[in-house]
Amino acid sequence: MKPKLLAICVAFFSMYYTQLHAQGSISGNLETTYQYLVSDSAIGALQPDEESLVNSYMNINYRNQGFKAGVRFEAYLPRILGYPDRFDGAGLGYRYFGYENDLVDITVGNFYEQFGSGLIFRAYEDRALGFDNMMNGFKVNLRPYKGVTLKTVYGRQRFSFVGGKNQYSPAIVRGADLEFNLNQWFPKLSEKKFRITAAGTSGQVLKKNTGTDYDYSWMADDGGVGGDGNNYTTAGSVTGENLIVSRNGLSDVTMDLSTFALDSDLGSYASLSADNTERIYHLTSLLHTSRSSAQWESTL
Amino acid sequence: MKTTIIASLTALLLGSGLAFSQEEDKGLLDKKVPEVQIKDTDGETINTGKLENDGKPIIISFWATWCTPCKKELNTINDMYIDWQDETGVRLVAVSVDDERTKNRVVPYVDSKAWEYQVLLDPNGEFKRAMGVNNVPHTFLIDGEGNIVYSHNNYAPGDEYELYDKILELVESEDE
Known part of the structure; x- marks a missing residue:
């Protein structure tokens, strides 16, 4: 390349680079929990060989207008007391890149997402409980019109972190969720203190049938419960969510997990579906789920 | 050569x-508030990167109905909110990280305390993760251009005065 041209190119690039440089931003954080174990003769406890336990997490995120990317390093050396036994080692636990604006949100790599109340699909992290079933794949969310949200996910879920590496489930999870917030279309509803959303989801868990081994990894949905109700001052709320689960695309094994709860004060909620969620764990091979829900809440 | x-x-x-x-x-x-789409208590989707207050400061405070220090902090600020607004024009956005189990308690609680804040719901932690929050309470101060200028984790009585000092600094530097 001619030297003059090269110089011009580099000069142009360095000026442009400054603009780019000034707009992006890096942020991060570090969280460490350290426990030192001691002997206690009163209860006959002996100090183990490792003497101390540590959990450490470091996040680094980069944002440049709509573009986003980040990593998280995790260390369990060894894991602290009370943490589930599927965490071990130190290494890269989370990495992603993507683009987000008002219309579209694309993420490639590891991500978290929730469909509706989360009963059908929820990939989330609850670090204090040692729970993290992040997805490894991609997600595409669209918001084409006010009140309309379309979410799609594809990938495999993490169920443990062993030897400093994420262990992903053999099953592939894919799904789409379309939600309409009717309050955006009919503002009079908000004035009358009603909140109505209508949604439908179709999701599948695909797994090769390899015998009688059950794999609970893809539906470790501890937090998701359908059907909450609450007393808002003097009135109540009614939530209904209807789920249909079928196996092998056939309707011979179908579960209708309709949850309907009308609840009263003090914020208690009815976990009608907790029982039924257990039954989902025992299905293998092709699993379909779909949901439709309408939520009506009223305050007086 | x-x-x-x-x-x-x-x-x-x-x-x-x-x-x-x-x-x-x-x-x-230089950190700006990331653009994350989360809903408010009416179900309307809000873009967090577009939160603005006419060039005046914004406080973003992450809280939860099960977090007592968070509620203490926001109730204490609520007592002084009118004065703070008169003097500095500041606005507070309270982002609740309650998940589905406790999300329904947010509106009754906010109504019972008569908070004037804008309340956003972040049940799957999207905005919380993007802001690098590990636990609540975590409070950020945003200047008129959307830059994060101050952040504080945990709450002890008196922290609201430190926050207010930072707000006054911002307002004074913007006047100059």
């Missing part, structure tokens, strides 16, 4: 470019 001249010129350009960016702002360390 020619290549060394060109190399040193471009190095100078790059160096001056970096220096220029450092004069204007901290470059890569």
Whole structure:
């Protein structure tokens, strides 16, 4: 390349680079929990060989207008007391890149997402409980019109972190969720203190049938419960969510997990579906789920 | 000879470019509120990167109905909110990280305390993760241009005065 041209190119690039440089931003954080174990003769406890336990997490995120990317390093050396036994080692636990604006949100790599109340699909992290079933794949969310949200996910879920590496489930999870917030279309509803959303989801868990081994990894949905109700001052709320689960695309094994709860004060909620969620764990091979829900809440 | 001249010129350009960016702002360390789509209590989707207050400061406070220090902090600020707004024009956005189990308690609680804040719901932690929050309470102060200028984790009585001092600093520097 001619030297003059090269110089011009580099000069142009360095000026442009400054603009780019000034707009992006890096942020991060570090969280460490350290426990030192001691002997206690009163209860006959002996100090183990490792003497101390540590959990450490470091996040680094980069944002440049709509573009986003980040990593998280995790260390369990060894894991602290009370943490589930599927965490071990130190290494890269989370990495992603993507683009987000008002219309579209694309993420490639590891991500978290929730469909509706989360009963059908929820990939989330609850670090204090040692729970993290992040997805490894991609997600595409669209918001084409006010009140309309379309979410799609594809990938495999993490169920443990062993030897400093994420262990992903053999099953592939894919799904789409379309939600309409009717309050955006009919503002009079908000004035009358009603909140109505209508949604439908179709999701599948695909797994090769390899015998009688059950794999609970893809539906470790501890937090998701359908059907909450609450007393808002003097009135109540009614939530209904209807789920249909079928196996092998056939309707011979179908579960209708309709949850309907009308609840009263003090914020208690009815976990009608907790029982039924257990039954989902025992299905293998092709699993379909779909949901439709309408939520009506009223305050007086 | 020619290549060394060109190399040193471009190095100078790059160096001056970096220096220029450092004069204007901290470059890569300048943090803006990320754009994340979360819902408010009416079900309307809000873009967090577009939260604005007419060039005046914004406080973003992450809280949860099960977090007692968070509620203490926001109730304490609520007592002084009218004065704070009169003096500085500041606005507070309270982002609840309650998940589905406790999300329904948010509106009754906010109504019972008569908070004037804008309340957003983040049940799957999207905005919480993007802001690098590990636990609640975590409070951020945003200046008129959307830059994060102050952040504080945990709450002990008296922390709201430190926050208010930072708000006053911002408002005074913007006046100059």
